[in-house]
Amino acid sequence: MKFNSCGRIIPDGSKYCMYCGSEARMELSCSHCGFKAIPSEALFCPVCGMRLTLKVDDCWDNLKIGDYYYSDGSFxxxxxxLKTCVGIVFSLETxxxxxxxxxxxxxxxxxxxxxxERCxxxxxxxxxxxxxxxxxxVRKDKxxxxxSNSIYASKYEAFAAARKYSALLPSGKTSGWYLPSVGQWVEIIEKLGQVLIKGYGGYFGVDKEEWKPKxxxxxxxxxxxxxxxxRDSLDSWCVSFNLNGCVYTTSCCMHYRVRSV
Structure with a gap:
């Protein structure tokens, strides 16, 4: 389906509108809230306000864990x-x-x-x-x-902070920033920090000086x-980088930091 300047529907693959002759523009949909029929030149969703992205297929065959990812979509x-690095690859799966x-x-x-600030x-x-x-x-939950896409209310501060992280991502090539699950934090620590998280409660299992430099x-x-x-309606899971590191639960009302993925 195509969205064009006169508002009519034209066949897929059309380059120009058969009714008014204007250049055809692709209809966009918001990957966060699902709203459709957004003009292709729009940058933000008119319903949820999130930045719009198009899904673009690139060649990712050479992507590796630990690679640097840049604001122009290269790695x-x-x-x-000479480029603006916005993140580090920690997983090759979704x-x-x-x-x-x-x-x-x-x-x-x-x-x-x-x-x-903490939130x-x-x-x-x-x-x-x-x-x-x-x-x-818990460690398997990714x-x-x-x-993150099911929680929009601003009163859930950690989710809002993760989505609004200021580092710009290349348009059309990512899902946008969001708050990582426990399993994603485990991957970050184990694959980038090269340490196996083990033991009850998710203790890192080795001295801090071994994994912190990595x-x-x-x-x-x-x-x-x-x-x-x-964990339940009162507590949520968090990751501690204090002492020797661990993953555990605490009150949802505590003020902690947020790191986006």
């Missing part, structure tokens, strides 16, 4: 100082929900914290994401994209970071 194994929306190539983690996960009392309280299940390029604070996963 490299070694940092290119979830079923991401694939459903056309995002199939991999995942990156931002280089800086989102939102500046709450959100108000207590509502169970909004999957209820997971066993560590063996549905940050699914959870994650130095992420500029992580020695504090706590939110994940997108709840």
């Amino acid at each position: 490299s194994t070694h940092l290119d100082q 979830t079923a929900e991401e694939k459903k929306h056309g995002w199939t190539h991999g995942q990156i983690v931002a280089l800086e914290d989102a939102g500046g 709450q996960w959100g108000p207590r009392g509502s169970l909004l994401t999957t209820h997971v309280d066993e560590w063996r299940d 549905d940050g994209y699914l959870y 994650l130095a390029f992420l500029n992580l604070s020695d504090v706590f970071y939110w994940t997108s996963l709840q």
